[in-house]
Amino acid sequence: MFHANTPSTDRNASTRPSRSSTPRLLDSSTRASVSLSRGDWSLHRKGAIDQQRHQRKVREALKANLADIVSEQSLITSDGKKIVRVPIRTLEEYKFRFDRGDQQGVGAGNGDSKVGDVLARGGRPGPGQGAGAGDQPGIEYYEADVTMDELAELVFEDLGLPNLEPKRLRELESEALRFTDIRKTGPFANLDKKQTIRQNLQRNARKGEARFGDLATDDLRFRTWEQTVQYEANGVVLAMMDVSGSMGTNEKYLSRAFYFWMVRFLRTKYDRVEIVFIAHHAEAKEVTEDEFFTRGESGGTRASTAYALALDIIEHRYPPADWNIYPFHFSDGDNWPSDNETARVLVERLADFSSLFGYGEIRPARAGYQSSLGHAIAKIDHPKIQRVTLADRTDVYPALRAFFSLDREEVGASQ
Amino acid sequence: MNAAADDRALADAIERIWDEAQAIGLRPFPTHFEIVPATILYEMGSYLMPGRFSHWTHGKMYQMQKISYDYGLSKIYELVINTNPCWAFLLETNTPIQNKLVVAHVLGHADFFANNAYFARTSGRMLDSVSLNAERIRGYEFEHGQLEVEQLLDAVLAIQEHVDPYSIEMPDDPDDDRTQQRGTPGPYDDLFERDEPIVAPPPAPPRNPFRPSEPDRDLLRFIAQHSPILDDWERDILGIVRAEMLYFYPQMQTKVVNEGWATLCHATLLHRLDLPHDEYVDFADLHAGVTSPGAQRLNPYHLGFNLLKAINERHGGDDEHLAADLFDLRETASDLSLIRNELTEEIVDDLDLYIYGPVGDDIVVTEKRWEAVRDRLVNDLTG
Structure with missing residues (x-):
């Protein structure tokens, strides 16, 4: 009954508040021509409902543009907790538009306009930077307010840590709610109808009546929940980043953008994945998360130092028997030539211990060459190694998908 | 202030204004006024009519209007719906003087709807029709899925303006008493009888239903009739959009003359109300705005x-009376005829109208000759 009478469909509710509740202020018997009323419109929601339809489309648009949004500077530099405003092009309806050609229009002045009067300087009046002159709307931008969590949810929807295997010892916890028990009190949303009916039937049966009816408070049964901890396999991510002099602003930005989202991703999806941050140039150092994301360094590049440090950390703190290990390394691949062979050997050993070894190389899209480090790693034929090349900001999202896609078959940005 | 007393005062004002409207010669449809909160008014503004079908573009309009209202960028005082009787919605936050102006303005629109030739064939019961249409579309959503219907509507709405407003096929509506109501009895009434329902001759069945014998400027009708791929329900939605578009079309054709008429009516009516000084200043301010x-x-x-x-x-x-000739004009005029026939040199000079266009990076007044301005406007209207 409620469904049949929703305000959006019921004509009487939507356009005419019911007569009985509406005081007729003008007596229609004496005056048939005009009337006035003030109805109760508080349940009218049609606009809001269609607004939701629009919002849903906005969400779809967000999703379609994730690659651009993910590398948005304002997101990466935000503290990750705020509501962010994401500019997306408004969802425009398709329309035939006439080409006005001369882009003229008619306007009205204050009484003393002359030919040659300037109405607007610097080109474009009105809403924006569009190419029109008054008659054409500028490019409309719609600012969607999204929380970081909402955005993260969209980004990580179908991502996860690949090749996660159950390991012994410390476990990864993730909390879950499970309905396990029945009680006599509780919120009505959790009413257990089946149990309630059964109780009622039983009570009636005790009185010798085989029927359902006279529902009493005593019959009500509610489902109730308890928090359970689901145990997952242990995981540690070793985030390695090249901070040498050859890494320019763009290279650093891209690797940090990737790691920014990776860290968020791990923290959102896994309650207790551990992350180790390693920065390296000619030598490698374990750093804090803050240092990792903010500090700039310079110097030569010896990637093997980072790999050696990673192996060392694994050996002492994260024995592969107990941990799923995910080393990632971002670099421009511009490695000290004599170091490449060492690096190759260490990567191979790392990969043997790892669930996945990710190597992200940042280099301009049209550079035909293969970097020295990239070449060395490419020589290794190992199922756990995943290589990705990033050229510009839009590649960050595909890189995330390539590394964290649970379906190993379709890997987007890998080469 | 107490709402009941306010409403009582407004009801009195409405009666008074209605009497004045009769006195200056307006013959509007009976009009029902409804006081609504802002959200409802904006909702109606974005659907153009209460109860219309759901589509995300309506939701988008609603959101944009609501935001600009929330930030004080724009305000709608009223909305009139061309039906018989007319429905008018007043914003509940209107001040008494705003309401007086709005009521007078609304009666101007109601008079225009009732008497202008372009509205002669719009249904007086459109409120019911759009609700029934919305109900049908909702049914299709239920049956075929919301996405399916939405995609079709996206496509249809893209071409919704491409209808033929002069096509003659109005469903006979015997209950619509608009014909009896229209106009005042005059010596030429016998002539009008010839205009009684023109029954279009039933079109000869085409040899090939997908190959029409004649071209049609009505894109929606053409597609609905001749598309080889559409389902019946899809043709129905095309028909719904077309019918609603045809209903709104005259409002698009008479924007200037309709608003001009309503504005002239409210000015004339309020002059006749002998407003106290403070109210008069507020009225003048609103009117100027x-x-x-x-x-x-x-x-x-x-x-x-x-x-x-x-x-x-x-x-x-004069300020308190409307010339008889003007009533003839409100029966026959559209924006096109009004501007083509009546935009004179004095008015162009008076209103300081000009043509502007881009010169380099700037937007500059390029032309002030009155014939050029008139021709430009006419050209814009004829597309």
């Missing part, structure tokens, strides 16, 4: 009001 000139966008209230006012004065009307 409504009819302010637009530097790069012609304000239809501004142009329409001043055009009609000049005509009124030329034919012997």
Whole structure:
């Protein structure tokens, strides 16, 4: 009954508040021509409902543009907790538009306009930077307010840590709610109808009546929940980043953008994945998360130092028997030539211990060459190694998908 | 203040204004006024009519209007719906004087709807029709899925303006008493009888249903009739959109003259109310706001009001009376005819109208000759 009478469909509710509740202020018997009323419109929601339809489309648009949004500077530099405003092009309806050609229009002045009067300087009046002159709307931008969590949810929807295997010892916890028990009190949303009916039937049966009816408070049964901890396999991510002099602003930005989202991703999806941050140039150092994301360094590049440090950390703190290990390394691949062979050997050993070894190389899209480090790693034929090349900001999202896609078959940005 | 007392006072004012409207010769449809909160008014503004079908573009309009209202960027005072009886929605936050002006303005629109030839074939029961249409579309959503319906509507709405407003196939509506109501009895009534329902001869069945014998400028009808791929329900949605578009079309054709007429009516009516001084100042302020000139966008209230006012004065009307000739004009005029026939050199000079266009990076006044301005406007209207 409620469904049949929703305000959006019921004509009487939507356009005419019911007569009985509406005081007729003008007596229609004496005056048939005009009337006035003030109805109760508080349940009218049609606009809001269609607004939701629009919002849903906005969400779809967000999703379609994730690659651009993910590398948005304002997101990466935000503290990750705020509501962010994401500019997306408004969802425009398709329309035939006439080409006005001369882009003229008619306007009205204050009484003393002359030919040659300037109405607007610097080109474009009105809403924006569009190419029109008054008659054409500028490019409309719609600012969607999204929380970081909402955005993260969209980004990580179908991502996860690949090749996660159950390991012994410390476990990864993730909390879950499970309905396990029945009680006599509780919120009505959790009413257990089946149990309630059964109780009622039983009570009636005790009185010798085989029927359902006279529902009493005593019959009500509610489902109730308890928090359970689901145990997952242990995981540690070793985030390695090249901070040498050859890494320019763009290279650093891209690797940090990737790691920014990776860290968020791990923290959102896994309650207790551990992350180790390693920065390296000619030598490698374990750093804090803050240092990792903010500090700039310079110097030569010896990637093997980072790999050696990673192996060392694994050996002492994260024995592969107990941990799923995910080393990632971002670099421009511009490695000290004599170091490449060492690096190759260490990567191979790392990969043997790892669930996945990710190597992200940042280099301009049209550079035909293969970097020295990239070449060395490419020589290794190992199922756990995943290589990705990033050229510009839009590649960050595909890189995330390539590394964290649970379906190993379709890997987007890998080469 | 107490709402009941306010409403009582407003009801009195409405009666008074209705009497004055009769006195100056307006013959509007009976009009029902409904006081609504802002959200409802904006909702109606974005659907153009209460109860219309759901589509995300309506939701988008609603959101945009609501935001600009919330930030104080724009305000709708009223909304009138062309039905018989007319429905008018007043914003509940209107002040008494705003309401007086709005009521007078609404009666102007109601009179225009009732008497202008372009509205002769719009249904007086459109409120019911759009609700039934919405119900049908909701049914299709239920049956075929919301996405499916939405995609079709996206496509249909993209071409919704491409209908033929002059096509003659109006469903006979015997209950619509608009024909009896229309106009005052006159000596030429016998002539009008010839205009009684024109029954279009039933079209000969085409040899090939997908190959029409004649071209059709009505894109929606053409597709609905001849598309080889559409399902019946899809043709029905095309028909719904087309019918609603045909209903709204006259409003698009008479924007200037309709708003001008309503504005002239509210000005005339309020002059006759003998407002106290403080209210009069508020009225003048509001009126000036409504009819302010637009530097790069012609304000239809501004142009329409001043055009009609000049005509009124030329034919012997004044601030408190409307000339008889003006009533003929409101029966026959559209924006096109009004501007083509009545936009004179004096008015163009008076209103300081000009043509502007881009010169380099700037937008510059390029032309002030009155014939050029008139021709430009006519050209814009004929597309």
